[in-house]
Amino acid sequence: MNTTNIEKQNSHLDLQDQAVQDIFALYQDYPEVPYISKKRDKEGWLNAVRIGSEQLVPKRNMIRFEEDILPGHLILLWRIQFGTFTNDSVYPKYFEYNYGINGRQALDEVIEKGYAVELSATDSLDHLNAAGLKAILKHYEVAGYSKMKKPELMELAKQELSEAQLASQFPLRGYLITPAGEAILAKYPEVVDRHPKKKY
Structure with a gap:
């Protein structure tokens, strides 16, 4: 057998x-x-x-690179690169069935390797809608936000509220690819080149 x-992915x-x-x-x-x-x-x-x-799963997708990651890890980094990936994002079926990886585990691994970082609550405000931002400002009794649009609401929240205050009000966090992550994507461009494309 x-x-x-x-032990890396199937110890369960x-x-x-x-x-x-x-x-x-x-x-x-x-x-x-x-x-x-x-x-x-x-x-x-x-x-x-x-x-x-x-x-x-295609055999080529189960060949680890020298960095001890699989092609699926690179596809995850490619997704993160768009700036829309959060801790609430759904992992498409293709991570398991086409790339043979556990998406959530792979996220932990690319963060551990320094290829991506989880953003702070302050830096994740962009992932909230205007209603969510207003609810936070209302909770802390910040004045003057009622007619503001999302960019202004974000700026007001950053000016008036601390990271700790924001972090206690919403669990949503975004992710950011690092220069090291961009470099490894550039090192193995064929992986993303083969991946079916659509706008994320």
């Missing part, structure tokens, strides 16, 4: 489970087995592969 790097799997064994058999000649989530209907997926309605 191919258990290479199993029961290797005595027949469905798990059958999935691992499909990926026997891969550098490592793609991430299989706890929620996946393993039997259903195996049947779908047998009839051709589901495909295996």
Whole structure:
């Protein structure tokens, strides 16, 4: 059984489970087995592969770069680069089924490696709408915001409220790609070049 790097993404799997064994058999000649989530209907997926309605993760997407990351990590960085990715964002199915990674875990890994950072509450204000900003200003009894538009509301919040005050009022945080993250995207451009594009 191919258990290479199993501790990195699949340590939660029961290797005595027949469905798990059958999935691992499909990926026997891969550098490592793609991430299989706890929620996946393993039997259903195996049947779908047998009839051709589901495909295996491409082998190239399971080859780690020298930085110990997979192509899926680069796609996550590419998504973060657009400035719209937050801790409330939904991870598309393709992270698991096309890139073989656990999106949430991959986010922790790219942050740990210094390729992205989680923004402060102050720097995440742009992800709130005007109503949300007004609610925070009202909570702290800041005056003069009623007719303001979002850019003005953000500026007022930054002027009048501390990071601690803002952080206690909303959990939403954005993410920012770092220069190191941009550099590694530039190092492996073929990964993003192959990815189906749409506007994010």
